[in-house]
Every structure is written in structure tokens, then in C-alpha cells.
Amino acid sequence: MSAGHRRLDIEESGDVTIAKFVDKKILDEGNIQIIGNQLFALVEDEGRSKIVLDFSNVEYLSSAALGKLITMDKKVKAAKGKLRLCTVRPDIYEVFAITKLNKLFDMRDNLEQALEGM
Amino acid sequence: MSSTEEFDVTIPSDTAKGREVQEQIVGGMESRGYAPRDVFGVRLALEEALVNAIKHGNKMDPDKVVNVKWEIDEVHVRVVIEDQGEGFTVCDVPDPTDEENLDKPGGRGIMLMRSFMSVVEYNESGNRLTLEKRTDVESDDD
Numbered sequence: 001m002s003a004g005h006r007r008l009d010i011e012e013s014g015d016v017t018i019a020k021f022v023d024k025k026i027l028d029e030g031n032i033q034i035i036g037n038q039l040f041a042l043v044e045d046e047g048r049s050k051i052v053l054d055f056s057n058v059e060y061l062s063s064a065a066l067g068k069l070i071t072m073d074k075k076v077k078a079a080k081g082k083l084r085l086c087t088v089r090p091d092i093y094e095v096f097a098i099t100k101l102n103k104l105f106d107m108r109d110n111l112e113q114a115l116e117g118m
Numbered sequence: 119m120s121s122t123e124e125f126d127v128t129i130p131s132d133t134a135k136g137r138e139v140q141e142q143i144v145g146g147m148e149s150r151g152y153a154p155r156d157v158f159g160v161r162l163a164l165e166e167a168l169v170n171a172i173k174h175g176n177k178m179d180p181d182k183v184v185n186v187k188w189e190i191d192e193v194h195v196r197v198v199i200e201d202q203g204e205g206f207t208v209c210d211v212p213d214p215t216d217e218e219n220l221d222k223p224g225g226r227g228i229m230l231m232r233s234f235m236s237v238v239e240y241n242e243s244g245n246r247l248t249l250e251k252r253t254d255v256e257s258d259d260d
Contacts, residue, residue: 027165029133029173060158062165063226091158098233099226100215 007035010042016118017042018111020054026061036068040075049081052114056087066101073105082106086114122191128183131176131201136168139186143197146190152253159234160195160251166227167199167247175201175245193254196237198246205244 009020019042026032042048053069069085076083086108088096096102108114123146129135144161152160168184176182182202189196214225231238237250 027137029169060161060165062162062169063230064169066226067224091155095162095230099229100220104220 016050017048026065163231171201175203194252196250200246
């Protein structure tokens with residue numbers, strides 16, 4: 001049952017955790033809640049501190065999803081870890097740029113660049 | 119040149135219903151050949167606007183409804199969303215891009231609507247929002 005609700009694909013590269021969003025659209029409130037909980041668990045329950053969020057599947061996301069990403073950033077910083085975002089489509093990047101969140105987040109063009117020097 | 123089509127839909131305070139209306143409006147844009155970037159922007163603006171009306175306006179009250187009226191043709195789509203909440207003062211919403219607010223949630227929905235739409239107007243009491251996207255606007259007035 002719970003596997004059906006998995007909204008992140010998790011992979012590891014050395015000591016870095018790569019969390020790839022499964023959904024094309026991160027809009028639904030319930031979905032965003034689950035994604036948030038799964039993200040926060042990476043830091044709080046599993047003690048992971050180097051995390052790359054891979055957006056290659058994501059075509060839409062709302063401001064509610066941005067809120068979760070901001071909270072995630074705070075949690076990773078509190079754990080003295082590193083959080084990077086990668087493979088964000090131009091449309092979605094514009095959403096980050098408009099809200100100036102591209103200044104808050106460390107955003108990289110692709111996964112390879114995101115893993116560099118992590 | 120086809121004529122403007124008009125729609126009038128009233129939905130309960132349920133974001134899933136809001137999304138159905140969103141799909142109808144966006145579907146109308148796609149079938150009229152709007153550019154993907156315009157479709158993206160309108161979808162995003164509608165998502166923010168409908169969630170605001172249902173969650174912040176009607177506070178998910180099952181006894182309250184949201185009325186959505188829209189008109190669409192090849193060059194413009196205009197959507198009026200009215201909830202039965204108490205409304206709010208737009209100026210009271212903090213600027214999310216201020217350095218001190220950057221890491222706080224809130225205020226980004228309205229900012230995204232303003233950025234992607236040609237017109238974003240609230241009525242005085244703040245419970246009715248007009249969103250319009252025009253693809254035929256020129257940078258100069260008239």
C-alpha cells in the first residue's frame with residue numbers, strides 16, 4: 001500500500017542521496033504533503049545530509065510545493081548538510097526566478113554538475 | 119476568426135473540483151492552439167487562484183461554493199473566480215522576494231499569477247479575482 005504512495009525515487013552516489021520526483025505535476029495538496037514528509041524523512045529520520053533533488057520529470061509545480069522545498073532547505077542547513085536542485089525545466093526555472101528562489105537554492109543544470117564537489 | 123465562448127461553473131470547496139475546471143479552461147486553450155508557455159502560465163495561475171479561493175477564501179467549508187466564469191477565444195482568456203469567504207487586502211500580503219521573506223512560505227501564488235497573466239485584479243473586498251491572458255497585447259497603450 002505505502003509503496004503506491006512513493007513520490008520520490010531514491011538512489012545513492014557515494015555519500016550523496018539523489019531524490020528524483022516521480023510526478024509530472026506537483027500540485028495536489030495531499031501529494032505535496034506526502035512529498036514533503038518523504039523529503040523531510042531523508043534528513044530527519046535517515047540522517048542524510050547531502051541531497052540532490054532531481055526535477056527531470058517535473059512539468060508543473062505550485063507555490064505550495066515551493067513552500068515544502070523551502071522548509072527542506074532549512075532542515076538540510078540545520079543538519080549542516082548540502083541541498084542541490086538539478087535538471088529543472090526552463091518553464092519551472094522561471095517559477096524559481098520570478099519568486100527569486102533561484103537565489104536561495106543551489107540549482108545546477110544536470111545531475112552530473114549537481115554531484116560535482118558535493 | 120471564431121467567436122468568443124463563455125462558461126459559468128459553480129463548484130464546491132474541493133480542490134479536485136477546482137482542478138477539473140482548470141483542465142477545462144486549459145483544454146480550451148490547447149484546442150485553440152495557444153503557445154505551450156501561455157498554457158503553462160495560465161495553468162499555474164489558475165492552480166494558485168483556485169486553491170486560494172477554496173482554501174483561504176472558503177476555508178474548505180463544504181457549505182460554500184466557488185463560482186468560475188470564463189470567456190475564451192483565439193487571443194484571450196479571461197477568468198473570474200469568486201469565493202464566499204471574507205476576502206483579504208492584497209497589500210497585506212508580504213513580498214516573498216524581500217530578503218527577509220525569501221525563506222518563508224506565502225505570497226508566491228499571487229506573485230506567480232501577476233507574472234504569468236496580463237491582468238490580475240481583485241475586487242475591493244478581495245473575494246473576487248479576475249485573471250486575463252492576452253496574446254495580442256502590444257507594449258504601447260492603444
